[in-house]
Amino acid sequence: MTERKIELEVLRYRPEQDAEPWFQTYTVPCPEEWVVLDALNYVKDEIDRTLSYRWSCHMFVCGSCGMVIDGEPKLACKAFLRDYGDKIRVEPLANFPIERDLVIVMDDFMEKLESVKPYLIPKEEKSLDEGSYLQTPAQLKAYKQYSMCINCMLCYSACPQYGLAPEFIGPAALALAHRYNMDSRDVGRKAREDTVASHEGIWECSFVGACSEVCPKSVDPAGAIQQVKFSSAIDYFTSWLPGGGSR
Amino acid sequence: MDTVTTDIAVVGAGGAGLRAAIAAAEADPAVSVLLVSKVYPMRSHTCAAEGGAAAVAKSDDSLEYHFNDTVTGADWLADQDAVELFVNEIPRELTLLEHWGCPWSREDAGEVAVRPFGGMKIKRTWYAADKTGFHMLHTLFQTSLKYPSIKRLDEHFCVDLLVDDGRCHGLTAMEVRTGRMKMIKAKAVIIASGGAGRIFAFTTNGAIKTGDGMAMAYRAGVPLKDMEFVQYHPTGLPGSGILLTEGCRGEGGYLLNKDNYRYLQDYNLGPAEDKPRLKAMELGPRDRLSQAFYHESQKGRTVETKWGDVVYLDMRHLGEKLIDERLPLVRDLARSYVNADPVTDLVPVRPVVHYMMGGIHTDINAATTIDGLYAAGECACVTINGANRLGSNSLGELLVFGARAGRFAVEHVKSVKAPGDIIEKQAADSEGRVKALFRRPKSGERVAAMRNALTLSMEDGCGIYRTEETIRSTCNTITDLRARFQDLALEDHSNVFNTDLYQALELGCMIEVAHTVAQSALERKESRGAHQRLDYEARDDATYLKHSMAYYNPNGDPRIDYADVVITKSQPAARVYGGSAA
Numbered sequence: 001m002t003e004r005k006i007e008l009e010v011l012r013y014r015p016e017q018d019a020e021p022w023f024q025t026y027t028v029p030c031p032e033e034w035v036v037l038d039a040l041n042y043v044k045d046e047i048d049r050t051l052s053y054r055w056s057c058h059m060f061v062c063g064s065c066g067m068v069i070d071g072e073p074k075l076a077c078k079a080f081l082r083d084y085g086d087k088i089r090v091e092p093l094a095n096f097p098i099e100r101d102l103v104i105v106m107d108d109f110m111e112k113l114e115s116v117k118p119y120l121i122p123k124e125e126k127s128l129d130e131g132s133y134l135q136t137p138a139q140l141k142a143y144k145q146y147s148m149c150i151n152c153m154l155c156y157s158a159c160p161q162y163g164l165a166p167e168f169i170g171p172a173a174l175a176l177a178h179r180y181n182m183d184s185r186d187v188g189r190k191a192r193e194d195t196v197a198s199h200e201g202i203w204e205c206s207f208v209g210a211c212s213e214v215c216p217k218s219v220d221p222a223g224a225i226q227q228v229k230f231s232s233a234i235d236y237f238t239s240w241l242p243g244g245g246s247r
Numbered sequence: 248m249d250t251v252t253t254d255i256a257v258v259g260a261g262g263a264g265l266r267a268a269i270a271a272a273e274a275d276p277a278v279s280v281l282l283v284s285k286v287y288p289m290r291s292h293t294c295a296a297e298g299g300a301a302a303v304a305k306s307d308d309s310l311e312y313h314f315n316d317t318v319t320g321a322d323w324l325a326d327q328d329a330v331e332l333f334v335n336e337i338p339r340e341l342t343l344l345e346h347w348g349c350p351w352s353r354e355d356a357g358e359v360a361v362r363p364f365g366g367m368k369i370k371r372t373w374y375a376a377d378k379t380g381f382h383m384l385h386t387l388f389q390t391s392l393k394y395p396s397i398k399r400l401d402e403h404f405c406v407d408l409l410v411d412d413g414r415c416h417g418l419t420a421m422e423v424r425t426g427r428m429k430m431i432k433a434k435a436v437i438i439a440s441g442g443a444g445r446i447f448a449f450t451t452n453g454a455i456k457t458g459d460g461m462a463m464a465y466r467a468g469v470p471l472k473d474m475e476f477v478q479y480h481p482t483g484l485p486g487s488g489i490l491l492t493e494g495c496r497g498e499g500g501y502l503l504n505k506d507n508y509r510y511l512q513d514y515n516l517g518p519a520e521d522k523p524r525l526k527a528m529e530l531g532p533r534d535r536l537s538q539a540f541y542h543e544s545q546k547g548r549t550v551e552t553k554w555g556d557v558v559y560l561d562m563r564h565l566g567e568k569l570i571d572e573r574l575p576l577v578r579d580l581a582r583s584y585v586n587a588d589p590v591t592d593l594v595p596v597r598p599v600v601h602y603m604m605g606g607i608h609t610d611i612n613a614a615t616t617i618d619g620l621y622a623a624g625e626c627a628c629v630t631i632n633g634a635n636r637l638g639s640n641s642l643g644e645l646l647v648f649g650a651r652a653g654r655f656a657v658e659h660v661k662s663v664k665a666p667g668d669i670i671e672k673q674a675a676d677s678e679g680r681v682k683a684l685f686r687r688p689k690s691g692e693r694v695a696a697m698r699n700a701l702t703l704s705m706e707d708g709c710g711i712y713r714t715e716e717t718i719r720s721t722c723n724t725i726t727d728l729r730a731r732f733q734d735l736a737l738e739d740h741s742n743v744f745n746t747d748l749y750q751a752l753e754l755g756c757m758i759e760v761a762h763t764v765a766q767s768a769l770e771r772k773e774s775r776g777a778h779q780r781l782d783y784e785a786r787d788d789a790t791y792l793k794h795s796m797a798y799y800n801p802n803g804d805p806r807i808d809y810a811d812v813v814i815t816k817s818q819p820a821a822r823v824y825g826g827s828a829a
Contacts, residue, residue: 016741044746049695050738050739054286057453060580062295063289078583099424100743103744106287110287117392122346131342132342132345134358135357136355136356140352150289150294150381151287180348
């Protein structure tokens with residue numbers, strides 16, 4: 001029995017050698033349990049030591065191996081070869097500068113993530129002697145989904161708005177802000193609003209919903225952004241009511 | 248070479264490194280802290296820990312129980328002063344994580360929920376579904392952003408420590424984006440770089456777990472302690488080695504052999520009851536369960552697959568609702584990777600290398616034998632884990648000892664003298680070593696082939712059961728690989744994100760760390776915890792109730808020395824699990 005082989009068409013770009021990106025085709029075996037990451041590792045180990053890409057956990061939790069596979073943003077460790085044809089195109093995430101090959105420059109993403117104050121802002125510091133906060137399963141559920149983001153940036157690659165307007169804070173960072181806003185232990189919504197409810201924040205989102213479609217963890221950033229828009233709008237209007245709001 | 252100056256440099260930005268950085272920032276905001284990691288913080292392998300973190304939280308539990316479970320689980324090789332300190336401090340650490348927003352799973356009234364894990368008398372594992380490490384890591388990373396004194400150098404590969412007259416004054420690191428070497432001058436260095444599971448072929452560990460920090464300390468003269476103790480987790484997915492958490496069994500999952508028989512009852516772990524019984528059957532300790540698998544396999548009662556023998560994890564009786572609520576990642580992984588849905592199917596599993604009990608020798612303040620050099624987390628060996636770590640003690644360990652490393656490093660920087668010029672020379676030598684590797688010709692020994700030879704040899708010679716013959720064969724392979732490393736080929740000569748060079752540096756570290764594992768295993772002629780010798784089947788307290796200490800020898804095998812175990816209130820006794828367990 002001859003084992004099935006497939007062709008990987010991989011985007012290559014080495015800034016010191018290449019004037020622009022190009023595609024290199026590698027022929028790799030295709031065991032049924034292999035994911036695209038296994039095929040890339042095969043290339044790296046057996047064919048071409050010069051191919052660079054990021055990866056670590058191989059179990060969809062470290063978020064390192066986001067790339068565009070046959071046109072769709074995917075985790076390479078969750079894209080099974082069996083679900084593709086005999087030729088698979090592998091490119092770096094869209095909307096980011098290419099650092100080299102499949103490695104993108106993620107400085108902008110990190111800055112945006114850090115800009116939304118993604119940490120618990122409690123009403124008052126609680127001492128350890130007072131023990132844990134109470135949080136019911138229902139209160140946990142209110143934000144749990146938004147805490148599942150692995151920062152893989154597939155949503156930024158899919159987001160048409162981030163492509164057009166790079167100042168847009170983007171899906172994952174806004175979902176993370178929402179995660180803390182929705183946490184029963186947190187009172188930081190006002191502190192985050194300068195960033196989140198700014199022009200570069202939620203109002204830039206045109207609600208295409210591509211971010212939620214590609215999310216490997218079902219975080220639903222689009223839903224989070226809509227909820228934030230709604231509550232910010234409510235804040236805005238109540239601030240004009242007699243005695244209402246803190247504006 | 249660029250120079251960066253900081254008060255404290257932390258190598259690694261996973262759970263232990265982040266906790267150390269935050270502790271330092273809280274202890275003194277005027278002390279500058281620099282996290283230096285070969286990956287971005289959220290990529291660190293802490294994210295892959297699934298099941299939970301143990302701490303006494305409920306009224307039916309006690310610190311004494313946690314102490315006894317840990318010391319017994321460790322086969323009495325843990326230092327009891329360290330264990331006592333650990334069980335005392337960990338409840339506050341987990342509460343602190345709660346205050347920082349960690350989404351711990353809850354009881355109906357809102358209290359933090361706990362689940363049972365192997366080797367525990369009382370259930371005490373705090374969990375966030377089956378993504379506990381992930382949530383802890385992201386909580387710590389996000390919280391670290393609050394502190395202006397914490398800065399980061401992401402994607403910088405740490406290469407060598409700078410040591411003058413027994414004091415650590417910083418390190419060198421390569422910026423992966425540019426290939427440039429940097430000299431990082433620091434008054435204290437904390438190594439928190441994780442374990443080295445990747446020295447084995449079949450492991451739950453991510454690609455980054457190559458023992459770089461361990462090797463860096465070892466080459467600088469710090470002994471690596473108890474390296475022969477390597478934990479096999481009983482339930483990895485065949486082929487990929489992906490971990491299925493002990494929480495699967497904590498929630499009530501069974502292990503079945505090819506005859507659908509709960510074989511653990513044949514290994515002093517019974518009685519087999521329908522509901523989970525603490526410290527029995529599937530809730531026995533990891534070493535015993537992995538050893539039972541080996542014997543079942545010898546008896547021909549496991550199932551052969553192309554990825555090796557397997558047994559089955561049966562979770563079908565737990566029901567879809569519980570599995571989706573408490574083990575959603577497990578379901579996702581099993582369906583994706585082995586096409587088995589735990590709700591309706593048996594899931595094939597086999598033991599898989601998971602954790603290094605050994606590591607950089609430290610005292611209970613996370614201090615090493617070099618002044619100003621600290622270590623915490625999996626890369627370190629305090630040791631609370633001894634010969635076998637209990638599941639859900641490692642996430643706690645990285646918090647307790649990470650925090651201590653941060654606090655003691657802050658104390659240390661207040662009293663530091665300026666280093667001599669020698670560290671400039673050391674940094675230049677370090678750069679020269681990396682550049683020499685970078686300039687290796689394209690033909691020669693291939694990184695991937697050498698790595699395969701190493702990892703397969705470790706699996707063969709230093710697996711669940713070992714003999715003098717198998718270990719010697721591995722030692723010979725390692726000696727050979729050390730020589731071949733001098734003829735390494737480097738095919739990529741670009742400066743930008745050169746993963747050929749990055750992996751070559753990792754391979755160098757892996758070979759050194761593997762050498763300490765094999766040599767320590769060879770010289771420990773007894774069976775204890777995770778170190779099982781078919782040629783020395785009994786535990787030998789008279790000779791080997793000692794920590795092994797492996798010292799670097801650039802021209803030959805590591806020198807193995809021994810140090811006393813700290814015993815305070817629990818005298819070594821038989822480890823009893825199953826129905827007659829205390």
